[in-house]
Amino acid sequence: MHTSTTRMPAVEPTALHPRWCSLDACTAYSLTDADVDARYHRSRPLVVETEDPFVVLYAHLLAPVDGSGVEVEISELERPFTRPWYDLEPVRGRQLVMPLERAESLRHVLASLVRAGRG
């Protein structure tokens, strides 16, 4: 008797991640239950140095496993890093997390302030 098996096409691993996701920082598919609240896709961080060599600003995108509700997170982090950057507690709780629309507004506000400040 002839049997045939229908194979599913191989899933491209990156198709399970938003295009901006950096697999180095992605915990969306962490396997341990302890990490269930920390399952996020994350982009590679954009880093802003400060006047303090031990303090740095990290800005990145993050989204839950289903990729919806993309947010921007900006954290003030202290060097040297003892854990992966996305797992660090921000310095004195200094962290902003906002949806893309608010980040867009903030971007315009910052640009206006910088322009005005340079007078």
Ligand SMILES: [Zn+2]
């Ligand atoms: Zn991801």
